Amino acid sequence: MSRKVIEAVEQLAEPILDEEGLELYDTEYTREGNNWYLRVYIDRPEGKVDLDDCSRVSERLGAELDRVDPVSGQYFLEVSSPGAERPLKKPGHFKQALGKRIFLTTYEPIDGRKKFEGTLTRYTPESLTIDLEGDPVEIPVDKVAKARLVLVF
Template sequence: MSRKVIEAVEQLAEPILAGEGLELYDTEYVKEGKNWYLRVYIDRPGGKVDLDDCSRVSERLGEELDRVDPVSGQYFLEVSSPGAERPLKKPSHFERVVGERVFLTTYEAIEGRKKFEGILTDYSPEKLTVDLDGEQVEIPMEKVAKARLVLVF
């Protein structure tokens, strides 16, 4: 059911976001405690998302969700930016951050370790290449458990 909810919400969100010059970064529909949360993460290509963007999208998307009603039961709608240390899940997320610092964990050890932080130097749907202080490590995508961008000051 969760996948169907996400797909329906994304179909409703896409035209709203396009009209605002924004894009859909990610969507989650999760239960935390006794409450359900529908989280929509938005981004602005080449720019930043501000509170006004989130508020406008939340209001318009909320109206569409009420009209179409793709989610049964009660839930909390949250619209926000994915943040500076954003998770990397989709191919487009990885493609966009080639050349930037990332942190990732793997399901099993690669070259004796499961945690990696370095510069993402290459991405393909099959593997990532991360520069760990001059050492290039290739990590198969199917072994990546979690990945996120690292904020560098």
């Protein structure tokens, strides 16, 4: 059910985001305690998302969700930026992160470890390469549990 909700929400969100000059970064529909949360993460191809962007999209998307009603039951709608240390989930996320510092964990050890932080130097749908201070490590994409950008000062 969760996948169907996400797909329906994304179909409603895309035209709104196109009109606003924004793009859909990610969507989550998750239960936390007794409450359900529908989280829509938006991004701007050139620049940053601000509070006004989030408010406008939330208002417009909320109206569409009320009209179409693709989600049964009550939930909280949250619209926000994915943030500076944004999660990397989709192929496009990894492609945008090429040349940047990332942190990832794997489901099972690779070269004796499950945590990696370094520069993402290569990405294909099958594997990615992280440069760990001059030591490149190739990691199969299906072994990645979680990945995110690392904020570098």
